[in-house]
Amino acid sequence: ANEGSVEELSELLDSMSVAEQAYVFSHMEDDAEAVVLRRLPAEDAADLIGHFNESEAARMIQLLESQAAATILQEMPIDEQADVIGDLPEKEAEAILQELPQQNADNVRELTAYPDNVAGGMMVVEMLRFRSEMTVAEVIDEINRGAEHYTDLDVRYAYVCDDEGRLVGVLPMQNLLFVKRYRKLGEIMIKDPLSVRTTAPLEELAEFFESHVYLGVPVVDDDGVLKGVLHREAVQYEEVRAAENDYLKSQGIVGGEELRTMPVWLRSRRRLSWLSINIFLNLGAAAVIAYFQETLESVIALAVFLPIISDMSGCSGNQAVAVSMRELSLGIIRPTEFFRVWWKEFTVGLINGSVLGGLIAVVAVLFDGNPYLGVVVGVALCLNTLIAVSIGGVVPLLLKRFGFDPAVASGPLLTTVTDMCGFFLVLGLATVMLSRLT
Amino acid sequence: ANEGSVEELSELLDSMSVAEQAYVFSHMEDDAEAVVLRRLPAEDAADLIGHFNESEAARMIQLLESQAAATILQEMPIDEQADVIGDLPEKEAEAILQELPQQNADNVRELTAYPDNVAGGMMVVEMLRFRSEMTVAEVIDEINRGAEHYTDLDVRYAYVCDDEGRLVGVLPMQNLLFVKRYRKLGEIMIKDPLSVRTTAPLEELAEFFESHVYLGVPVVDDDGVLKGVLHREAVQYEEVRAAENDYLKSQGIVGGEELRTMPVWLRSRRRLSWLSINIFLNLGAAAVIAYFQETLESVIALAVFLPIISDMSGCSGNQAVAVSMRELSLGIIRPTEFFRVWWKEFTVGLINGSVLGGLIAVVAVLFDGNPYLGVVVGVALCLNTLIAVSIGGVVPLLLKRFGFDPAVASGPLLTTVTDMCGFFLVLGLATVMLSRLT
Structure with missing residues (x-):
């Protein structure tokens, strides 16, 4: 970008609201961002950076020399300064702190000593x-x-x-x-x-x-x-x-927030670190199918229903996970109340499992003409719904109790187990009733 | 519960924090709740009810006569009164409004005229x-x-x-x-x-x-x-x-918030209304498998890999959905920027698809010994990852643009399409290469 157009861009940015600036900014290259940040009045630059989350704000601050960065940071509230500086590599953070007025730097140092999510990390120190x-x-x-x-x-x-x-x-x-x-x-x-x-x-x-x-x-x-x-x-x-x-996290963005302005290799690596765990978990369910390969070969219609069983059970389980997460965050269940939660889920699962199992049984009979196929997939979906809501309800409590983050781990644990159980139920029942199905 | 124990319970509740009260409350029967609400000082009852969400608060208020309900509601801020009364059936709402002081009732009526999520529904009218x-x-x-x-x-x-x-x-x-x-x-x-x-x-x-x-x-x-x-x-x-x-909503709790204190038939019905849409969507993917039944029958090892393709693609797509939802809520992408979002997702999808496709190909060769099976599932997963992230990235924008709630519909739309495409790719490729696979 040549000097003239940067000048014009700065003027244009000046006339925009912070949200519009943030929108334009997220569509610019790093170099252009740095030029504009230097050109904007420090106060406006601070407002703009404040619109992004900490890691993104830290990335933007790193585009600047420590002198310029300090000038902008000074215009932000102390607690936001601390959040951004806390996200910088130690060397850059120290260089910027050197450029800040002594009192300001001391205040930031005090706040960065606390994690972001305790009172010390959220308070203001000027009063x-x-x-x-x-x-x-x-x-x-x-x-x-x-x-x-x-x-x-x-x-x-x-x-x-x-x-x-x-x-x-x-x-x-x-x-x-x-x-x-x-x-x-x-x-x-x-x-x-x-x-x-x-x-x-x-x-x-x-x-x-x-x-x-x-x-x-x-x-x-x-x-x-x-x-x-x-x-x-x-x-x-x-x-x-x-x-x-x-x-x-529940949707698989685990390693830190992602914005599409970030470099592609970083976005890819973060997503992959999560996906590669998931592919490994999936092998469990695949192993169940492999084990029953012969049954499947003789009743190939079963293959049509396996993905439905898997998806529906996952769905029922996720509903139970969501309710448990919500009740945990409201404080109206405690991580020790397995039995209460399980029983509440069991009753709902019994109704929903029967309805869904009945539906899928009808579909199976219409599809294949063999009533025993309907029995196999219907009973399997009904039982697996019960398993899914039980696991979905209880797993967040267990994870929380043992200090894991339930938002991250509940989903994959749930689908791994419900897929395995679901495939086992369908194919196991079919194996038992093989003579009726062929 | 006899009178003595209710008396003791009221005293016990008095000594608790609001959060503890809410916890105890969510473990009680309706009758006992009503008795305690009547016994608690109106101010404390108001604090307690305020801890729950509106629909739950409305349920609790309905346990009481309109006189008692009005006494408690009066202790809440006007905007919260309006939220709760707005959630009551019209007849109950009117009965309670009659019991409130004229000025208070007028203020509530004014606020309930606005939806909860516009300025008029969130403001206070006393100033x-x-x-x-x-x-x-x-x-x-x-x-x-x-x-x-x-x-x-x-x-x-x-x-x-x-x-x-x-x-x-x-x-x-x-x-x-x-x-x-x-x-x-x-x-x-x-x-x-x-x-x-x-x-x-x-x-x-x-x-x-x-x-x-x-x-x-x-x-x-x-x-x-x-x-x-x-x-x-x-x-x-x-x-x-x-x-x-x-x-x-993204986890399938769509028809309104659920707490396990609600009646089982209500919880079941709300969850089912969502699940039954989902089972219908699943039939699309099942139809693809049914269409390729013969291929599957001759290369039964494919059945082992279908659920992995389905789950992994869904996972990749959900990551893209989450990033789009986040960027929409930050206002840094607009619902019209399909191409930009698609291209950003495509580049990540190319890397992740190649890595995951390579991984699954290796697993397939180890499992079956036939390198062509590896080629089929590897290429299918790679291509389907590209499809999944493209759809996942763009669907929330499309839904938002046409006035639908992206949190509700993105997930099911995504998995329906990626399942269908994934199964089509695996089984289609296998049909083309059938001579090499058998």
Whole structure:
């Protein structure tokens, strides 16, 4: 791209909304991206990068020299800076941190020390922090002096700490409107406020904000020292990400989010790492068919129904997986309740298995004319539906209980087992009834 | 349950967090639920019901007489009241609305007029609304008088309207701290503030809050009249729901969310309505096998590889679906970009298809000893991977463009077509090369 067209492109980008910019950006080459990022005002570049997920944002930042990268990053909220820098290779991260103002770099270092999905990784570290001896007038004065800065901070509460930095009270900002200005914070603050630990995981935080209407909650370390403020939005943002990730994983995008702007070899490798596990799992089901090859050869009509049994059982099982995943995320079942979940699935499976088995039996008889073929595939689908919903319901609990990610492993485990069982049932029953079928 | 044990249960529930209550609740019978809901303080019952999704909340509310239901609903935010009441049968809804205070009922009626996923359905209608002639002192006085009420409202901005109720300005609450009390709102307000229409859909609202750091935005009708306030959390809450729903739908829970506390016939019927469409789609793939029955009979080893081809292609296609769904939701591809998406998928499919085809060819030769069998299944899997990723990538765009829900229909459409193509490729190639295979 020549200089003139880049100039025009920058102007064009300036006139677009962030979402439109992101759309255009995802259709550009790396070189052009870098040129435009350098040309955009730092604040706009920061908005644009903020539209992408962390790994994509990190890729874009790596297109720039550390000086330019730092200028852009500075315009982002500290927690987003930390997310992006945390995704960079250590050397690049360090180079950029060197270019950031000391205070900013220190704040980022503090946040990158925590994983993204605990309170410490989601909190903001800039906040209004006062001593309890201060009067309301003094506080208003101080806020007034830094008004511009504080507006950026999106301040909702003032926090009161003791000499050791331990949190002792909280004051909603608007309350400052309603009290006499000579009063001391210690008298009007809410004492012993609720707080969360820096190490509190996403689930606990989501429950906190579901049970309480607060917009933010102070984050403290093990000694009760105030380390930051966690906003409700930050938790909801992580919840959206978690739900989206579960969806991607359940569909086989496992090694990290993929966008079609990424290099083809990276996309291919990530997808293959997952597919190659799956091809291996598939050999189990193939082995069952191989074992019954002779039966299949003498009743070739069975081959027509094997894929239906496999697909339908997988479908029934996936429904059970989805309900278990949902109930786990709502906290209304626990990973130990195998029996309860199994029984609830069993009852549904009994109805659905009978209906589906009956349907497929009718189809088989119409197709082949032999009623015994209908019995074999009907009974097999009915039984395999029961197996599929039982496994589908219970497997997510088991995986969760033993510390695996149920979104990733439930599907393949389920289809592997239901395929094997389904083929075994059809071909095993057919072998037993072989004289009636030929 | 006798009275004594219910009493004890109520006390026990009182001592639990909302999440724990929800857990216990989802393990109780309807009768017991109703008794406990009546016994709990209305505020606690409202918190508890708020923990469940709308349809479940509506079920719980229906367990109660309309008087008791109204008492509990009154404790919920207006927008949640509207969500729950909107899910009730019309007669029950009307009975409860009769029991609510007039103003409350009117507000609910206004909100239920909008779908859940547009600005009008997510906004709150209670807000601070002033005239531009008022002074800061008058405003602070008025807020002070209703301080308790306003704290519940979670007030962040004051809105300034003209005589016709049209929005003319906005004032962040904390700004009231920094200005002289004799000044008029008209002088200090932010003029021509940003707003959204009552009919703005979720996607537009999500983009708004992504591009702007505001905590809330005023909602106006076509004439610019202020109708309510939309909070950032409300939009994020709907985003979480949308992501979770996409996951559930992609796994075959289509007719509405399912919890295992629902009656077994309802759960069974909802799942079956989906499964029965699927069994019909499966007949297409079965027909392909039936057509090639003779080839299959003479080379029975092919039957061993059919399920692998089917499962692997489905897996590759699902990966492409997931990436397309993600890019659509991020707005970085548009529903018209078939060619671009197809080409990006084609390149990945070429690599992955070759690798997987090679793998399966090796397995086939090891299994059967005939190199031509390897060629047949290898080439078939390679070609079918290309087909699967092309369809998987493009189908969500097509469905979206023509107004269908891509989360629901992408998966089944994909597997139907890839199964048919996969079986056709394997058995067609085998028929052509029949002399070499037998």
